[in-house]
Amino acid sequence: MKAVNGHEIIQLFESWSPKKYACMPNDPIGLAIGTLNKQVSKVLVTLDVTHAVVDEAIENGCELIIAHHPPIFIKLSNLRTDNPQGQLYEKLLKNDIAVYAAHTNLDVAPGGVNDLLADALGLVERRILEPTFSEKMMKLAVFIPDAHAQEMRSVLAKAGAGKIGLYDHCSYTLSGRGRFRVLEGADPYLGEVGEAEVTEEEKIEVVFPESMKNKILKAMLNAHPYEEPAYDLWPLEIEVSEQGLGRIGKLEEPMTLKQFAEQVKVQLDVPALRVVGDLDSIVQKIAVIGGDGNKYVRTAKYAGADVFVTGDIGFHVAQDAEVNGLNIVDPGHHVEKVMIKGVVEKMSTMCTEKKLPIQFIQSTVHTEPFKFI
Missing domain, CATH: 3.40.1390.30 (NIF3 (NGG1p interacting factor 3)-like)
Known part of the structure; x- marks a missing residue:
């Protein structure tokens, strides 16, 4: 190989x-x-x-x-x-x-440890439990001849621009006319030295995370036919969808805490687990964090979880959770x-x-x- x-x-x-x-x-x-x-x-x-x-x-x-x-x-x-x-x-x-x-970067990453655990537990309608990372967005507007517009949209999308939530290849296009005059020493794609030029162009707008700026600009400049591309670049107040620790979602159907605990034991392939709470209580909203989740018991409670699935829960933490009406299923740290x-x-x-x-x-x-x- x-x-x-x-x-x-x-x-x-x-x-x-x-x-x-x-x-x-x-x-x-x-x-x-x-x-x-x-x-x-x-x-x-x-x-x-x-x-x-x-x-x-x-x-x-x-x-x-x-x-x-x-x-x-x-x-x-x-x-x-x-x-x-x-x-x-x-x-x-x-x-x-x-x-x-x-x-912890793999804990946070979409599709990483916590999403994998949520997948195993069958959670739907899920979201991040504890946001830990967000990033400002930027917008690029580039002016390009009509004939090259589709290629530019593809190049920008491949570089990572135009991804919004669960959608990619997002862009906005406005048609118009570009005007310029070629000066001595230039090597123009269109026009002649000393002549004013008018050409049909498209303005393509895409958004992307601030950290991708250099990659997006490099891709755009490499794909642009003009010797001196015209483009605008500015920061936005909106943020990228947050990333973070843990996930909270729902089971497809409610069940008793005992039934859920037995399901966790099978789905996460553990020989035993610890449970806090009334085994006959009905549960559906589930929070999960891989590894040691002691610090996030209150976070799970405030998020409205019926059950918090996590490892390494301490004795006094378990007591406090029980008093506050939060069920816990502790399958251990190794479920990661x-x-x-x-x-x-x-x-x-x-x-x-x-x-x-x-x-x-x-x-x-x-x-x-x-x-x-």
């Missing part, structure tokens, strides 16, 4: 789950170990990086691991190879396996393993579209530290 540079793979990944989505201070995301400046043909996707996972990567001939939980969460004061953690890093380096971590299949499917699709011959492999190593008796 032909390999591609590791940077190219991660650039594609970050177009879906950019680092700017990270919502935890000093979240150690990005390249953690090794280098991306090498040829990669196989990528192992895992929740955690353990010795068994690294052995799995070696056995499968993987040059890169994409993990959800960062392998170096706390800054190292030393790198010793006479302890298990240091030996893990040594094994990765000796086998030239790079590790890239996507933590849904990202393994989700990332493999998403990245395989994106690489196929880009004609990048990369094989993404789902880790089969069980990294749940808890045993249930």
